Amino acid sequence: MATIKDVARAAGVSTATVSRVLNDHPSVTAESRERVLAAVERLAYHPNAAARTLRSADVTTLGLVIGDVLNPFFTELARAVEDEARAHGYYVITGNADEDPRRQDEYLDILLEQRVAGLLLCPTDRVSPLVEEVVRRGRPIVLIDRSIDGLDLPVVRSDNATATRELVDHLVALGHRRIAIISGPTSLVTGRERLAAFRAALAAHGLEVADRDVRIGDFQTASGVAAMGELMERPDPPTAVFAADNLMALGALRWVRDRGLRPGSDIGLASFDDLPWFEFVDPPITAVRQQTEEMGRAAVRELIALLNGRPARSRTLPCQLVIRGSCGERQGAQ
Amino acid sequence: MATIKDVARAAGVSTATVSRVLNDHPSVTAESRERVLAAVERLAYHPNAAARTLRSADVTTLGLVIGDVLNPFFTELARAVEDEARAHGYYVITGNADEDPRRQDEYLDILLEQRVAGLLLCPTDRVSPLVEEVVRRGRPIVLIDRSIDGLDLPVVRSDNATATRELVDHLVALGHRRIAIISGPTSLVTGRERLAAFRAALAAHGLEVADRDVRIGDFQTASGVAAMGELMERPDPPTAVFAADNLMALGALRWVRDRGLRPGSDIGLASFDDLPWFEFVDPPITAVRQQTEEMGRAAVRELIALLNGRPARSRTLPCQLVIRGSCGERQGAQ
DNA sequence: CTGAAAGCGCTTACAG
DNA sequence: CTGAAAGCGCTTACAG
Incomplete structure (x- = not known):
């Protein structure tokens, strides 16, 4: 491969x-510039990024670690992050943790070694030695979607509690009294918060959640299938189920349809996190819609603030309850 | 940040x-090793990847450029690529072309600068100066999903023609005679092939495709909505529509449902590329299923063959027609 | 405006 | 087994 030396020789500079x-750099004569560019063209020269990074301080790459590439929520997030980053002149290298804390740390390690300017992380676990190290060494980092207990890091996330409460209110208004939840892992703040808000909202209606009506999944499809089976294959199943993310809702839906049951009439089903195709299901799926794109964009903005020596603010974005037919008799407005 | 010098000093080596x-490296005494590792731990030392890459020849990163992160097909592909690569000891850096040839070339440029060991590319256009350069310079590259005319590069892809023909046979058997297509861009081989196979299959039934029944989209959702509108808002709309990828099928479905119409009874609808939620739509969407995961894994294997000095073989994987209800009266087995 | 030279943080023959 | 030293391909003060 051609190096800068080859180009210099070919251009006679x-x-x-x-x-x-x-x-x-401004101080170059037009003639020199021309000859250099011609040589670059002729030799098909590409600067070696490693050498450039090693030598100069200004890095234009951001690192992003998402929870799961197969989850449309994270995909949409990644897309928004990339768009906003590019608008600010940064590129984004993405790693997929696959909801596995070890993978998360592996990618964090790679990104640290690649000397990215800053990190964007959707944490997959409560604690992580590598995250603590990042913090200890003062590397710029902004969390997305999930905070980490005990670490005072800027985080851009959804208001899980309010939306969950609204959803429970909706279910109770439709007549549901035995409502189960397929929760995310309690090691994740999104798991814990949605579960806590769910309990609190039911309590406000004088309802209690039995332990058997709380299943813990891992935010991936298969766990939704399994949890739904455990909830429904009992003599006294609940009348409605709240899945704490879109993939577990997909899994729950799969279980229901495989049994020939129909959401809405046979069993109420709602999802935290909305998806484009939820409206096409029979009946359409009621869901809590997050401001996913804005979450990604805001996180990039906060990270760039950090990179420019300004403080980053944490932000909590409101969600919107989108009422469709999957929890039973349709309500008026949504 | 701690460097190797700091560690050396702290360890006294x-x-x-x-x-x-x-x-x-084997020739180190246990004592030296221990002291070094302790120092590494204490100083939270992370090797500088740039320096390492610059100095040593062995690179363990592969570059992947996908067509569109928002397309589940590419997401599944990326996931399979990552899994297979990790199994061989490689990491994957992914760039999103967003179906834009310029973006594709930008990411190719970055990956070349990062000196990845090899490239995996889902091309977004017929020609590309950067791809030609990659080829000219003999960098290892394997194409996925789409080949490039005039470049004899290894490619792992689907058998678009056979599956499209089977789909057309199915539609004709259901009684459809006016079948329209929302094709992908004809600058892409997947666009052209599916369109050509579509025409040929209809011709085999003695049917011709009118120009007005051929709409060209860009494999993204919005173009599916628009194309469906153009097809249907005419005095003589077709009775069935074949969308050449899942996102355009989603768009077409959106248009149909927004008009209060029902696929199957009001208008036949089929998709190239199957999705997990297609079975939950009312009625379930008939689709051609690709071996997406195997496509990703096979591409990595061929690239690794190339990296090891062995030749790479092109591969064409068969697809499967999954008949559901969206094209009209249900058939027997699928 | 331009070049010679130092140096970024590693790895790796080469001696010992 | 270990260290001194060269060098990977760039960028950037420093002179001129």
Whole structure:
């Protein structure tokens, strides 16, 4: 592969001049510039990113670790992060933790080694040695979707509690009294918060949640299938089930349909996190809609603030309850 | 940040010894190893990937450029690529072209600068200066999903023609005679092939495709909505529509449902590329299922063959027609 | 405006 | 087994 030396030789200038042309340094004559660019073209020269990174301080890459590539929520988030980052002149390298704390730390490790300018992380666990290290060493980091207990880090996330309460109110208004939950892992704040809000909301209606009506999944599809089976294959199943994310809702739906049952009439079903196709299901799925795109964009903005020496603010974005037919008799407005 | 020098000083050895410990070089005494590892731990030392890459030849990162992160097909592909790559000891850096040839080339450029060991590309256009350059310089590359005309590159893809023909046979058997297509861009081989196979299959039944029944989309949702509108808002709409990918099918479905129409009875609808939720729609969507995961895994295997100096083979994987209810009266087995 | 030279943080023959 | 030293490909003060 051609190096800067080859280009310099071909253009009859020094490597310093080549470097200046490539980095748009003003003090280069038009003629030098022209000859360098011609040589670059002719040799199909691509600067070596490793050498450049090693030498110069300004890094234009951000690192992003998402919870699960197969989850449309994180996909949409990643897309928003990329768009906002590019608008600010940054590129984004993405790693997929697959909801596995070890994988998360592996990618964090790689990103640290790649010397990214800053980190965006959707944490997959309560604690993580690597995250603590990042913090200890003062590397810029912003959390998305989930905070980490005991670490005072800027985080951009949804208001899980309010939306969950509204959803429970809706279910109770439809006549449901035995409502079960397929919760996310309690090691994650999103898991805990949605579960706590669920209990509190039911309590406000004088209802209690039996232990057997609380199933803990892992935010992935298979756990939704399994949990739904455990809830429904009992003599006294609940009349409605709240799945704490879209993939577990998909799993629950799969179980229901495989049994020939119909959501809405046979069993109420609601999801935290809305998806484009929820409206096409028979009946359409009631869901809590998050401001996913804005979450991604806001996180990038806060990270860039950090990179520029300004403080980052944590932000909590409101959600919206989208009432459709899957919890029973349709209500008026949504 | 701590460097290898700091570690060497703290451990009372040379940087060479630190490097040897870190790279599992055998000739290091247990004592040296221990002291080095302790220092690494204490200083929270992370090797600088840039320096390491610059110095040593062995790169363990593969580059992947996908067509569109918001398309579940590419997401599943990316996940399979990552899994297979990790199984072989490689990490994957992913870039999202967003179906935009310029973005594709930008990411190719970044990946070239990052000196990835090899490239995996889902091309977004017929030609690309950067791809030609990659080829000219003999960098290992394997295409996925789409080939590029005029470039003899290994490619792992689906057998678009056979599956499309089976789908058309199904539609004709259900009584459809006016079948329209929402095709992908004809600059992409997947766009052209599915369109050509569609025409040929209809011709085999003595049917012709009118120009007005051919709409060209861009494989993204919005174009599916628009194309469906153009097809249906005419005095003589077709009786069935074939969308050439899942996102355009989603768009078409959105248009149909927004008009209060029902697929199957009001308008036949089929998709190239199956999705987990297609079975939950009312009625379930008939689709051509690709072996997406195997496509990703096979591509990684071929790339690794290339990296090891062996030749890569192109592969074409068969698809499966999954008949559900969205094209009209249900058939027997699927 | 331009070049010679130092140096970023590693790895790896080369001696010993 | 270990260390001194060269060098990977760049960028950037420092002179001129």
